[in-house]
Amino acid sequence: MEKDYYKYQAQTSPYPLGMQVSRASGSYIYDTNGQAHLDFVAGVSACSLGHCHPKVVKAITHQAKQYMHVMVYGEYIQAPAVAYSKYLASLLPKTLEVTYLVNSGTEAIEGALKLARRFTGRSEILAAKNAYHGNTMGSLSLMGLEERKASFRPLIPDVGYIQFNSEEDLKYITTKTAAVILETIQGGAGFIEPNNNYLEKVRKKCTAVGALLILDEIQPGFGRTGKLFAFEHYNCVPDILVMGKGMASGLPVGAFTASQEIMATLMNPKMGHITTFGGNPVIAAAALATLKEITESQLMAQSLEKEILFKSLLVHPLIKEIRGKGLMLALLMKNDQIANELVLKAKAEGLILFWLLFENRAVRITPPLTISEREIKEGCTKILKILDALNGQTVN
Numbered sequence: 331m332e333k334d335y336y337k338y339q340a341q342t343s344p345y346p347l348g349m350q351v352s353r354a355s356g357s358y359i360y361d362t363n364g365q366a367h368l369d370f371v372a373g374v375s376a377c378s379l380g381h382c383h384p385k386v387v388k389a390i391t392h393q394a395k396q397y398m399h400v401m402v403y404g405e406y407i408q409a410p411a412v413a414y415s416k417y418l419a420s421l422l423p424k425t426l427e428v429t430y431l432v433n434s435g436t437e438a439i440e441g442a443l444k445l446a447r448r449f450t451g452r453s454e455i456l457a458a459k460n461a462y463h464g465n466t467m468g469s470l471s472l473m474g475l476e477e478r479k480a481s482f483r484p485l486i487p488d489v490g491y492i493q494f495n496s497e498e499d500l501k502y503i504t505t506k507t508a509a510v511i512l513e514t515i516q517g518g519a520g521f522i523e524p525n526n527n528y529l530e531k532v533r534k535k536c537t538a539v540g541a542l543l544i545l546d547e548i549q550p551g552f553g554r555t556g557k558l559f560a561f562e563h564y565n566c567v568p569d570i571l572v573m574g575k576g577m578a579s580g581l582p583v584g585a586f587t588a589s590q591e592i593m594a595t596l597m598n599p600k601m602g603h604i605t606t607f608g609g610n611p612v613i614a615a616a617a618l619a620t621l622k623e624i625t626e627s628q629l630m631a632q633s634l635e636k637e638i639l640f641k642s643l644l645v646h647p648l649i650k651e652i653r654g655k656g657l658m659l660a661l662l663m664k665n666d667q668i669a670n671e672l673v674l675k676a677k678a679e680g681l682i683l684f685w686l687l688f689e690n691r692a693v694r695i696t697p698p699l700t701i702s703e704r705e706i707k708e709g710c711t712k713i714l715k716i717l718d719a720l721n722g723q724t725v726n
């Protein structure tokens with residue numbers, strides 16, 4: 331199997347973690363040798379309710395027996411997608427009422443960009459330096475890091491960059507700007523939170539010049555930061571909200587939500603965005619079960635208590651800082667080498683950790699929201715043991 335994996339599946343990394351998976355349940359993934367791996371990553375923030383949550387499995391199984399794919403997006407009335415969009419609207423501010431369900435985070439970003447250009451009639455998009463919004467041509471064009479996109483040029487034109495949290499850079503938002511797109515909490519850049527009412531100020535400037543504000547909640551969304559969406563912490567409502575990852579507890583999905591007025595522009599000219607599988611009933615059923623569980627349980631509130639527990643346990647001279655909110659946490663290590671060693675040694679100890687895209691000193695901790703206190707303690711004990719051993723060596 332391992333040989334076939336390297337031979338037949340396209341590889342994009344020289345050093346994949348390469349765990350051979352047998353099954354997964356709750357906070358654990360089991361490999362084909364029978365070893366349990368405690369999951370502090372949740373498929374990179376996707377498995378909000380852990381692995382194979384019974385309510386999600388039940389919703390998928392039930393829907394799969396009724397009907398699966400029956401038509402492309404937007405033609406037939408399919409109960410799971412309608413119920414999902416309606417329930418989501420009931421949880422969001424009034425101006426975020428209409429949802430377009432798609433297949434991934436990056437497609438949701440593409441949809442949001444198209445919508446912003448279509449609605450404003452302008453072309454300029456401003457993104458943040460060090461942003462990550464996905465890997466298709468449009469979202470790749472927004473990426474702040476030149477080395478990751480240079481070989482794919484030419485990308486989409488009229489994209490500019492501002493520094494996240496810089497008030498000074500708000501001057502670049504003008505009447506030429508179709509949209510400013512920001513991650514509510516920057517992910518790949520190192521789990522950087524907005525400070526000094528930054529998002530409120532961006533919101534004000536966008537409103538003043540008639541630009542739309544797009545917030546990418548693909549990582550912090552769905553309860554991970556203690557609120558359903560992170561923008562709720564910062565007194566700022568976007569014009570377009572982009573979602574993905576944790577939305578359906580591990581099934582491929584994305585969505586963008588806006589007002590009736592903005593979304594209506596996708597009908598003129600007609601078919602402003604087309605997808606075959608967007609709104610797929612099985613995936614929408616999984617998303618609805620996930621959203622209900624998150625909103626009807628104590629999981630959101632508990633994610634803030636779990637943050638406190640992580641922060642109280644993970645005190646070590648090699649950890650310089652813990653960034654992020656709720657269960658979107660990143661350990662900032664003394665240097666890249668320690669971060670790398672920690673991830674690799676944790677793997678050998680049966681604990682799953684992961685890197686961040688652009689901040690090499692960081693180690694990601696984004697477990698399922700359902701992780702228990704005992705599991706947090708178990709994983710943190712392993713981290714501290716590894717760091718003690720590394721501290722005993724000469725790691726500068």
Ligand SMILES: Cc1ncc(COP(=O)(O)O)c(C=O)c1O
Pocket residue numbers: 434435436437439462463464465513517546547548549574575584
């Ligand atoms: C903030 C953010 N935006 C967009 C994406 C792209 O989502 P997907 O990988 O589902 O296309 C990601 C994925 O990591 C992300 O973290």
